[in-house]
Amino acid sequence: MTKYIDAENLINELSAACMPIYEKGITGILGDNSSIADIINEQPTADVQEVKHGYWKSQKQSGFYRLADYECSICGYDNDETPDYCAFCGAKMEGFDD
Known part of the structure; x- marks a missing residue:
């Protein structure tokens, strides 16, 4: 199932995670022992409907x-x-x- 997230919220969460993204990569561990993938997967989903x-x-x-x-x-x-x-x-x- 497609998961829609709030990109601005994700950017804010990643920016606050101690180390720059480019130094860790997508599976790197951030300052609080969370990976970037963990942060992405934990984002709240948006309430959207497919357009007919x-x-x-x-x-x-x-x-x-x-x-x-x-x-x-x-x-x-x-x-x-x-x-x-x-x-x-x-x-x-x-x-x-x-």
Whole structure:
């Protein structure tokens, strides 16, 4: 599973660990007997969500009833407008079908 960390927090932790990083290397022992790898692995994870990418699909007329002009390619949500994100599933919309 991918682990997302706060890079600024990591830099601060490593800077405070007594010896410069370039002198110890990635597995070197720092002043408090922690390795750089230990510090990286102990970083709190960020609360992130993977971005879904979709596009707006044109709808066709159906009998006497008009469907919405566009449909989300991810969830099928109908919409007459084309915002940058789908209001139903949150997908980032990247254009239109051809």
